[in-house]
Amino acid sequence: MAELFKPDSEAALAELIRGRFNTVAPLKIAGGGTRPVGNPVRAADILSTEKLSGITLYEPGALTLVAQAGTPLQTIVDALASEDQHLPFEPADYRALLGTEGVSTIGGVIAAGVSGPRRMQAGSARDSLIGVRFVSGEGEAIKNGGRVMKNVTGYDLVKLMCGSHGTLGVLTEVSFKLLPRPRATGVVLVEGLDDRTAITILARALGSPFDVTGAAHLQKGMDGNPVTMIRCEGLPESVNYRTGRLKEMLAPLLPPQAQLAIESDPEKTAAGWRWVRDVEPFAGREGSIWRLSVKPSDGPDVVARISGKLESQAVYDWGGGLIWLNTATPDDEAASLIRSAVDGHGGHATLFRRQADGKGEADAFHPEAPRIAAISQNLRRQFDPAGILNPGLMARAVEQA
Missing domain, CATH: 3.30.465.10 (Uridine Diphospho-n-acetylenolpyruvylglucosamine Reductase; domain 3)
Incomplete structure (x- = not known):
């Protein structure tokens, strides 16, 4: 027992x-x-x-x-x-x-x-x-x-x-x-953008002098439509100025169908960023959850390649550098497709939540390059020579001699 x-x-x-x-x-x-x-x-x-x-x-x-x-x-x-x-x-x-x-x-x-x-x-x-x-x-x-x-x-x-x-x-x-803790939060919201345009907009905002503290894009927001979110935090006067300037800067870059607005209500802005932070769009949904890390500008290409082979939905955070993916495709099949896509861009993918049936042998963590794997194994042997602390959690293979 x-x-x-x-x-x-x-x-x-x-x-x-x-x-x-x-x-x-x-x-x-x-x-x-x-x-x-x-x-x-x-x-x-x-x-x-x-x-x-x-x-x-x-x-x-x-x-x-x-x-x-x-x-x-x-x-x-x-x-x-x-x-x-x-x-x-x-x-x-x-x-x-x-x-x-x-x-x-x-x-x-x-x-x-x-x-x-x-x-x-x-x-x-x-x-x-x-x-x-x-x-x-x-x-x-x-x-x-x-x-x-x-x-x-x-x-x-x-x-x-x-x-x-x-x-x-x-x-x-x-x-x-x-x-x-910031005294105020303001969020520039853009609705109706495709992934590639959204990441371009986020990159422009992050490259601006307006101290952006959050940059996310959801393929399906709370109302089911694509939404791009840009956050500024700080003193109220500063937040109002920076979000206003961001709105002016981004407006000429948007396609005609896009809708641009600023949200400053504390409860709404807090709820919106909890939605992103805790990946709430995928909470309670069936299927597996993957966490991808790539160069932000590569994010839309990676997601497009994956979605062309398996049905999925994405949430982009960190300006596109972090991608959460939800798919019903079996874990082993999804692992091969997803990791092949991120490997082509020097990224990595973690199987964050497995399918409910628990089937499949896919490793949770992206396979390390042989040289990095050797360093990781040597570190574990140095700090845990008997291999008694969470054995197997980070690699299915036996890690200790």
């Missing part, structure tokens, strides 16, 4: 992992269980960070926050909001998209490297992360960055841990730099 472990301190976590290392007993690492992305983990027993919870340091004047890994994300969002601050990278909530429940934790956000629409302007989760504490696969507690600045490994562990999905170590504490 599978066991569930919930250590309540870093020391208890380290002791548990040391015991598992000595017996080569694998563990499935879990935060809030809201993002089950990846291949099936070859472990029955679960290690939860749920009891490693709480904000351990918050200095609003220094724009710095430190929290234990199991701290609910909403707890952090609420604490920062009380001081008119926020996490710059705008972490998403994928529960509706993935059909999960539970509570998203800050450690899970970092382990999965979750970054929202503001990434292209304020940086990713990795860019806001300034320190980590974690326990390696040998049960050694390691700290790096932040207020401690201890790095005995020669690696930038802060960057390395972000997006490692618990395969290098179990996070126990994370430290962030923060930013003031």
